[in-house]
Amino acid sequence: MDRVDSQFEALLLHVKELRGFDFTGYKRSSLMRRVDRRMSQVGITDYGEYQDFLEMHPDEFTALFNTVLINVTAFFRDPEAWEYLRAEVLVPMIEAKAPGAPIRVWSAGCASGEEAYTLAILICEIIGPEAFRERVKIYATDVDEEQLAEARHGAYGQRSISVLPPELLERYFEQSGNRYVFRKDLRRSLIFGRNDLVQDAPISRVDVLTCRNTLMYFNAETQARMVGRFHFALLDGGAFFLGKAEMLLSHSNLFLPEDLKRRVFRKVPRLTAPTGSALVEPPSVPFRGQLTSLDQLRNAALLGSPVAQIVITAGGLVAFTNGKANELFGLAALDVGRPFQDLDVSYRPIELRKHIEQAQAERAARRISDVEYKGGGETLYLDVQVNPLFDADDGLLGVALIFHDVTASRQLRADLELANRDLEAAYEELQSTNEELETTNEELQSTVEELETTNEELQSTNEELETMNEELQSTNDELQTINEQLHRSGTELDEANAFLDAVLAGLRSGVAVVDRDLRVLVWNQEAENLWGLRSAEAVGRHLLNLDIGLPVDRLRPLVRQTLGGDPNTDELLLEAVNRRGRPITVRVACSPLMGSDEPAGAIIAMEAGEFAPGQPGHPPVQPQ
Structure with missing residues (x-):
């Protein structure tokens, strides 16, 4: 398994590296299942061999991406949730905005665009087409270029638009042939573009963000990274709309649930640190003079804090370290004033410099969880918090690093997370019996993607099952055809073999069939009775090498004449000795075994009678 995984x-x-698709954050069980499905379609079972196949066939990348990226969407999917979004999110949000203020919405993982156009319809129904064209920008992104191309056209078949009420279909779609196209004047407000949620920068300053049934395909680490980007993208108090198979219970510091049933969450606003909220104001030079009693008290409290803390200036110098940080990372008073990048703690146990730069650039706190640190002969687990510090004018003062020792609480946190999943599963069971797979999904983390996908398929009128059926249909048809052909061929072959065996068994003469090299192909029962040589001993051997009582070397001219295509071959009467040692006379006849153009072999018939020298009326026997 290690070799397969590698x-x-x-x-x-x-x-x-070749195509820019980063699937490393996807859940391995689901991803391997989909890649295996595609490999089976091209007849490959080894990952290394499939990598070579991709290099030789660049077009295969498209088929692989279409298999891995499950694009299942629809207009007003889960109507109850969309109605809640309209009434409780969009309407209050638009009413709270100043007249003419822009409205920005992001549909992440939009697939073929139905979700983005659903948002457009809802907002247009609230503010009207004219205001929609002037104020609204809907950014719809996906990693699948083929799906984005389809979404940009905004053209859908009868099956896709069948869920739309007739009045909405009439107001927002124009019929073109057998397809329905979203209004061109409104479509200009929708911007479709490629965005990899794992590694690309997010859309910023959006009021509403929808990302339905996308997070569930990624592992926990990648989900946390994506949720952090979504938090950055939304304005304070912005709404985050998820799919029915997704939850954000472990990200309560970023999002709080507004309605768990409909999967609507609200962004937790960033808390900008006021002046003086830093652990200590980082000095540009070492402390001089006497501290006031308040400064002494504050400094003593910080130095004696049980939580390790390090403060860094905006220029990258160490401004402050407390006693716990000195003990944990081996720091000393002389390290204050040194560049932080020169200290071991800047890169061990984790590379902190990039997180500091990102926190300063985004002007938002960052948290790195469960960092393993081996110090003092024991292994500790730390949560590292990177907090940018600002002055009264919102200018950057520096960064505070806080190291929380979570070794003792790590197991408790895991138990709490498991309990949360169990509670969520129980809650989902009360909402609908159709969400049974989702509750199991919360209890069994290792199989969460398969269960959530299956649950989503059952609640979406078998939408994903239809996708899988379409992929498997051609293979099933081919296998059925091949099985039928094999069955017919097998039946015909059995009948032919039975018929041939019956014919050979019914002959009163010994029969041997040879190929053009005089190798025995058939040796019937009468031949066994005549010479005492079993079929298993004769088949495959050269005719002239058979040790029987017949002078087989005398047969060579007769057989060669037959193989040469001469239809007028004479019979031979040869003197022989049968399997009982009795002298007999054998009449040998030879006929061609015809192939497509020439004889493929010869059929030798041997009819025997007892031989008595000088017997009257007996035909002459050719001398040996």
């Missing part, structure tokens, strides 16, 4: 990871890296 080959699979190498395949993912190959895809990322």
